[in-house]
Amino acid sequence: MANQLNRLSNLRAIAPTKSAIFSSFCTDSVQLQSGSNNEADNLQEKNRQDQVRKLSTLLRKKRFKSARTTMVSLVLPGSPFSSPADLISVFSQSFPSPKPIFTDMLLSICAELKLPDEATEVYNSIRKEGNFPCSSAFKLFLESLVSSGHYNRTIDIFWEVINSGFRVDRFAYSKAIESAVKLGDLTKAMNLLNYMKRHGVSPNAFIYNVLINGFCKEKRTEDARKLFDEMIETKVTATMFTYSTLIAGYCKVFDMENALEIQRRMKGENMESNLVTFNTLIDGYGRICQFENCFEILNEMENKGIVPNEITYGSLVYNLCKDGRLCEAELIMRDMENRKIIPNAQIYNSLIMANIEERKMEDAKRIVEEMKGRGLLPNEDTYCILIKGHCGVKDFVGAYGWYRELIQNGLVLNMAVCNELICGLREEGMESEILSIRDYMNKQTQCRRSKFSKVIERGRGSIRSCSNHKHRPISFFI
Structure with missing residues (x-):
């Protein structure tokens, strides 16, 4: 018996404890994991070297x-x-x-x-x-x-190259000037142009066009014209874009005399006006309500075989409506139909707006029904015009009817218009309708918040994935 006890005691002394076994297992696992990681790193490095x-x-x-x-x-x-x-x-x-x-x-x-x-x-x-x-x-x-869209970076790199003593070509100047114009810094753009000329690099048509376009967008037509005249003097050939941009610039400031003069010069260079040029002139005359000139240009373009499009007619309808000439605007619409040109929602909205401003609510409703009959559903702008128009004549019940139709069509109404409608309904004592609109507004607010939260979460997710992604910087994902 004593011998058996001694053997058992010896076995216990030899046998490892549970903690020792676990510790040994963990050590082996760490070593195995470390070996696995090292092997993966070695394979990765080998792949890199092989590719190189x-x-x-x-x-x-x-x-x-x-x-x-x-x-x-x-x-x-x-x-x-x-x-x-x-x-x-x-x-x-x-x-x-x-x-x-x-x-x-x-x-x-x-x-x-x-x-x-x-x-x-x-x-x-x-x-x-x-x-x-x-x-x-x-x-x-x-x-x-x-x-x-990295305009500032483009300009910085351009000057870094210049300051390093490298000579840059016309293309580099053109990109720096284009970047300055895109940034809206026309002074910087002109400084670059003058620097370019001082260093013996002559501007080409692209550079002049970029600058002329920039000045025309800012309604600085005198500066644009100086550049155009400089082009002609230095024998740089003006392109169709040059002429079209100048014409559009003059039309934007209602200087139709100079717009036509540029068109004549274009003809002198054997460049025929295209659809864009004619549409620009029609819109320019329409904005100053010289509709006889609009129709003369329309006849001229048709005589040249250029077919008017919905932009041509849309401009005429919009400007006629703005001048209160609704009958003529509707005649233009009928002419569109005869030519198989389908009016878009914007053209219908111009007519609806004009009728509402004249307080012709039934005519506005008739146009909406005609719009629907052509398979063109009213959009959010249409309903906004209708609701505000009915509120303007104190017909809040009618305004609420249009509001209900907008909701049924799954469209979204501007919150300011909702508040205007609520104020009107309060005068009528229509509390249940007010509660319905407030409920709609709350749902829209929650929907916007939810969308915003999802955008934020997506951004955070991108940043988190980028922090674990060694192949791209954060800017790649955002």
């Missing part, structure tokens, strides 16, 4: 099309490289010799893929080493910045 080696071989053999395909795959999501800068770093360490070809191609690809932040990253990497990209890559880069 493949790319280098393709570039060295001048197989640029294949190299480009490979490089695109290394820029897009799913790449083993966290960013273009990471790719540049690994490539430079392994194969420094073909690096300029490599970075120029990478810059071009990022620009063409509309990745302005990544393209900027590549450009900064090139400049950091004291180099400059090739002309074609730099042009693509500037174009991508402007097309993606």
